[in-house]
Amino acid sequence: GAGVSQSPSNKVTEKGKDVELRCDPISGHTALYWYRQSLGQGLEFLIYFQGNSAPDKSGLPSDRFSAERTGGSVSTLTIQRTQQEDSAVYLCASSEQGASETQYFGPGTRLLVL
Amino acid sequence: GESVGLHLPTLSVQEGDNSIINCAYSNSASDYFIWYKQESGKGPQFIIDIRSNMDKRQGQRVTVLLNKTVKHLSLQIAATQPGDSAVYFCAEVNQGGKLIFGQGTELSVKP
Numbered sequence: 001g002a003g004v005s006q007s008p009s010n011k012v013t014e015k016g017k018d019v020e021l022r023c024d025p026i027s028g029h030t031a032l033y034w035y036r037q038s039l040g041q042g043l044e045f046l047i048y049f050q051g052n053s054a055p056d057k058s059g060l061p062s063d064r065f066s067a068e069r070t071g072g073s074v075s076t077l078t079i080q081r082t083q084q085e086d087s088a089v090y091l092c093a094s095s096e097q098g099a100s101e102t103q104y105f106g107p108g109t110r111l112l113v114l
Numbered sequence: 115g116e117s118v119g120l121h122l123p124t125l126s127v128q129e130g131d132n133s134i135i136n137c138a139y140s141n142s143a144s145d146y147f148i149w150y151k152q153e154s155g156k157g158p159q160f161i162i163d164i165r166s167n168m169d170k171r172q173g174q175r176v177t178v179l180l181n182k183t184v185k186h187l188s189l190q191i192a193a194t195q196p197g198d199s200a201v202y203f204c205a206e207v208n209q210g211g212k213l214i215f216g217q218g219t220e221l222s223v224k225p
Contacts, residue, residue, distance in 0.1 A: 004157075033213070042203060042215035043158070056212070091157050093213075102148065103213060105157035 002026065004106035006092050012112045013082055021077040021109045025094030032075050033093045033103060034067055043091060049075065082113045126222045133194045135219045137187040137204035146207040149178060149189045152218070153200045161189070161202075191221075199223045 005024045013019050025032045034046040045059040049069040060066070064082075069075040079086055089108040095101035127133045139147070145166040150158035164171045164178045164187075171178050177190040187204050201218040208214060 035213075035215075042217045043205075043213070045212045045214070048212060059212070093157075102160055102163060104160065105150075107155075107157045 004092055004094055004104055006090075006106040006109050008109060009107065010110045010112075012114065014114055015084060016081055018078065018080045019082055019111065021079075021090050021111070023075045023077070023092030023094075023106060025073065025075070025092070026104060027073075029094035029096050029104075030072065031095040031097060031101065031103075032069055033095075034075070034077050035091045035093065036061075037089045037091055037108070039088075046077070046090075079111075082111075084113050087111055087113045123217065124220045124222065126224060127194050129194060129196060129223055129225050131194055133189075133191040133198070133221060133223075135189045135191075135202050135204075135221065137189075137216055139185050139187060139204070139206045139214075141206060141208060141214075142182070142185060144206045144208055147178070147180060147187050148205045148207070148213070149176075149187075150203045150205060150215075151198075151200045152203065158203060194221075194223050196223045196225060 004026055007022045030051045032049045035043040036046055037043050047067045048056040064080045067077045089110050091105055091108045093103040093105045095103045148163040149161040151161050152158045162173045162176050162178050164180050169180055175192045179188045191198055199222055201220045203215050203218045205213045205215045
């Protein structure tokens, strides 16, 4: 079946502009996660959605970062007033029910802020 | 704080040899661990997982060992192939459902 998809695959933007990154989780998965991966580094947790519960935003690095999940499916990660240090790969993952379930990752969006 | 780390940043093996990738974790309360493989330009791909009530779990050519006494996790790959070349991450799932990743070990397979 279809896996997690993300768009765009690559995004180049100018410092100060806003960007929106999209994630389509695996159909039926109730949990959705966003991570950030800087070059040659591990993954940094950003935010976690589980069903209708309030999202866990504890990993968001600043108030310029926000995320929504509409209808319990598609999610959008928004970065406002982008900075050069925001350049990274942004990965989305979903799991069937949440904690202690295997997370399946999308291919990521490579963001470059000039 | 919570952290999961890998002992070696790079590992080079000969094709056909067995590979062992190690990982240390710090949160003794974690009960679920996962190994991911990440090829260049792709997202992490699930390899194998293990829960804390187990010491060993085997998959196809891969085995994960968990030593809770010393908080150590390892991934063994049998008969390593060129297609196994990638960065391998161990990850710990904490009580909040977050994956805590280590820095990764880059496995390079020489033909």
